[in-house]
Structure formats: structure tokens, C-alpha cells
Amino acid sequence: MNGAGDALAGAGFELWRESNGTPGLQTGTPGGDTLDPRGCTTRADGLCRLTAEPGTYYWREVTPPAGYALPANPVFGPLVLTPGNAGEGVRVRAVNTPLVPPVRGEVSVLKTDAETGDPLAGAVFRLWKETNGTPGLQTGRPNGDTPVGGPCTTDESGDCTRTVGVGTYYWQEITAPPGYLLPANPVFGPLALTEENAREGVTVTAADIAAPVPVPGAVSVRKVSPEGAPLAGAVFQLWRETNGTPGLQTGGNTPDTRVGDDCVTSLPSATCTRTVDVGTYYWRETTAPPGHGLPANPVFGPLVLTADNADQGVAVDAVNSPFRGRIIVVKKDPKTKSVLRGAVFELWKETNGVRGLQTEGADPDTQIGPACETNRQGVCEFWNLGEGWYYVREVEAPEGYLLREDPVTEPLQLDVRTPDQERVVELFNRPAEEGHHGKDHGKDHGKKPGKSPAKKPGKSPAKNKKAGKAKSHAKGHGKGHGKAPAKARRP
Secondary structure (H helix, E strand, C coil), X not given: CECCCCCCCCCEEEEEECCCCCCCCCCCCCCCCEXXXXXXECCCCCCCCCCCCCEEEEEEEEECCCCEECCCCCEEEEEEECCCCCCCCCCCCCCEEECCCCCEEEEEEEEEECCCCCECCCCEEEEEECCCCCCCCCCCCCCCCEEEEEEEECCCCCEEEEEEECEEEEEEEEECCCCEECCCCCEXXXXXXXXXXXXXXXXXXXXXXXXXXXXXXXXXXXXXXXXXXXXXXXXXXXXXXXXXXXXXXXXXXXXXXXXXXXXXCCCCCCEEEEEEECEEEEEEEEECCCCECCCCCCEEEEEEECCCCCCCCEEEEEECCECCEEEEEEEECCCCCCECCCCEEEEEECCCCCCCCCCCCCCCCEECCCCEECCCCCEEEEEEEXXXXXXXXXXXXXXXXXXXXXXXCCCEEECCCCHHHEEEEEEECCECCCCCCCCCCCCCCCCCCCCCCCCCCCCCCHHHCCCCCCCCCCCCCCCCCCCCCCCCCCC
């Protein structure tokens, strides 16, 4: 029962019989008194009752009723049961005192904007209790302070609160609100909750600074020719300087950072632009425009975008020179392999989309420059040629030789893949009949490679017109570049 005499249910008792001859209860073994194996728990009427033989007994309270404390001395007795009082039995009162509830109070943190003081939602805190005796918060194990509950996220009021017992506490901010920075020291406290201040609780304000708002700006590259004309079809990658090493690094363990996807220039501006945050950037050209080669250094930058120039952005021109190649024709005797001077050639470019070479009609292919006569080295050269497919057409054979039966070479391709940007073609002509004496092969007549001969190109003197079959051979340099386009030569 309690001090008011009210019955208390739920108290657990043990019954012991005096058996060792020593006054009072001794529960230790060996030599202790004897425990009745029957335990007893008080009912709603507060009674525990067991039937026993006459003797001396003690009740020992081992579990107090809910909300009550064990008595300072939980042993009640002795109770002497004799034949004379066995009919009524013997009884003792066990009084329990209510527990004093522990003093508890609120420990709070208020998250605010450091500049305006407005409350901030979305900050995540953890509460710690000082338990290791070392001043300040230690979160490491095994000798750190003790976390209290799980993380707490501030609501619209900016508040996180825990109700706890008296002690010393710390709030640790583990995640800043969206758009804010964690403080340099994210621990707020100590907050000492005592019996005196528990009713009001203790609180601390945690002010955060807003994160800088990224300043966006444009980083651009414009693809142009040496003359400043815009060029479509160049492919660029944008990279941001992030590894601290000057210049662009695209590979290795710590490359710089790729920004976005590839960008392909298009007309009219031929410009690639990305809107990015302030920083240092590089444009890297990976594919040149059609008909142009990549620059020796395909990286353009650094381009430094700052808060001061973000409104205007930063830009760079990437200049590409057009592809320029050459075709070299070497004229030889088919048997002796000696070089032959005096052969006249025209160069034509495939431009009309019709298979084979067309030199006449409403839409012929395009003749490139004047005709060229082989010099004393048997060489004729056509220079400064752009990408495309070409035909070499022999219009006049060397003195004493016959025109080839088919005077037009196979299609010859020039592009950025052509080794050394040149194609070399060897052509052979069959000598005329025995006794025919041609021009003096020991003189050059002042003709230079790539220059028009004195005679009109395309016109062959009667003595050099086709006579029977002529043996010819064409040699192209560069794997895959001697293949004809998807068309056949016109008969």
C-alpha cells in the first residue's frame, strides 16, 4: 500500500523462512535462510497470501508497484506463525513511496538567416549529451559524447526541440538549409539544462550565411576561316578547369571536367555557346569543318569567366585553314621506266554529280587551272587543291609516244586523311613505230610544273592521236584514297 493506505497491485514479493538461527533475514548462500519457491505478486486488493507451516517468516519485496520506489529496507518481518494463530494467520504492512518524476525540460535550436534573422526550414541537426567529462563536443567513438535521438529537421519556424533530463547538451548542424552554407563551426552549445531552468528550457540560435548565388555567363567559340568567314560543321567540347594544373587535361587520374555534350557549329554564326557559372574554361575542337584540317593545337583558351564579365561573356575565334593538297603526275616509258618530258595534262574536279569525267555539255565537271606539261624529270604537279575527287586527263603525249587508250585516270581523292596531303600518279605511254623520232628529250623547254604549256590544252597534234592500245598504269599513295566514288567512267 501507499502512505495513504491505498492498496497497490503489481508488487512482487519473496517469502523466506528463518532457518539458520541468525536473527534477521540472510539471503546469501551458503548459510542463508530458506526461500519459499512460490513467488507472489499483489492483487488489486494489495495482498500477497501463502499458506505455510508454523515458523518464523520474512516477506522480501523485490519489485515495486508501477510508479513507486522500493522501500529503503525491502524486508518485512519477522512474522511468527504458531499453532495458536494459524487460524487467523499473520500479516505485515509494506508501504511504498511514489517515485519522484525526473526533472525534464526542452533543449532547442533556432535556425535563422545570418543577415535578416528570418527562420529557416530544412536545416538538419543532431542533439548530443555531454557524457565523457571532456569540455566541448566529441562525436568520435569509443569515448565520444552521447547522441540523443535521431536527426531533427527544422520546420517553417526554424525550430528543433527535444525534451530531455537535466544535463549539458550540444546541437550539431549536419546539413544547412537549401541555399545556405554550413557554419565554420557547426556545433552550438553547451546548453546546461538544470532543475532551476527546466521549466523554461534552454535554447540557442544558429545563424547561417546564404550561399553565393552563381553568376551565369556565356562561354563561346566561333569557327572561322583565315579570312574570317564562318565555318559550319566543326565539333567542339567545353571543359572546365578543375584539377589545378594549368592548361587542359582530358585524361589521366585527375582530368579537368567536361561540360555538357558536343556542340556542332552551324551557319550563319558558326558559334558554339554554353551558359555556365564563373570559372576557367577551354574549348576543344575534335572535328574540323568539311574541307579543313584540325589546328596543330585544337584547344582554345583559357577563357576566364568572372562576375565582372559574366554579362558580356567570354569568346574566342578558332581559325581553321582549308585543306590544301597536290597531285603529282609522273610520265614514264613502260619498258625502260625512264621519265618522259612533254606530256600535257589537264586536271578536272568532280563537280556535276554524274559518274565519270564530263568535259563538255551543259553541265561538265570543272577544270582546275591551266594544263601542265611534264618537265625533264617527267613530272607535272597540280598545287593548292581542296578536298574532293579529281581526274587527270592526258591531252598530248610525249614526242614519239602514243596517247594512252584511256587518257583519263581513275578518280583520285584528296582529303584530310590523305598522307602528306598529296597523291602521286605514274602514267605510262607506248612508244610510236620504230624509226619515229620525237622531240628532244634532253631539254625542258622552260616549262615548269603546274604551268600551262605553250600549246593549247586539250588539243592533240595529229601525230600524237591515238594509235592502237596504249599501256598505262596509275599509282596512288594512301590506303583507301584510290577508290572511285560511287560512279563509273562514261564510255
